[in-house]
């Protein structure tokens with residue numbers, strides 16, 4: 126192998142690593158939580174937001190909550206110890222299930238985006254996402270589905 130072939134091989138390898146890293150970071154999965162429905166409330170343990178990092182407990186900014194009775198999951202955002210927001214992951218344009226990336230909910234159908242308060246940041250959707258009242262008690266979140 127001569128020098129030119131060697132450099133070509135290295136460049137291809139570096140490009141491959143970059144593409145792989147980009148793909149993996151784009152696939153960073155949100156935590157999925159299966160929650161119970163009790164008396165018209167979705168019950169989410171607060172522990173669902175906790176994770177260990179360097180021997181300390183830290184908290185996730187959001188989790189995706191599912192239940193077989195719900196057609197769409199909910200994105201639940203943690204703004205502080207006592208402030209949470211629960212949003213239906215249903216695009217207000219034509220009803221496609223949204224994907225959660227960080228603080229943004231994205232629609233793969235036509236590109237709409239919503240922030241962590243459910244506000245439209247990119248159309249064609251125009252209406253905010255449906256949200257649900259959240260009450261914290263007994264180490265759980267009670268998300269009212271009424």
Ligand code: FES
Pocket residue numbers: 216217218219220221232233234235236237248249250
């Ligand atoms: S259904 Fe979501 S942007 Fe059209």
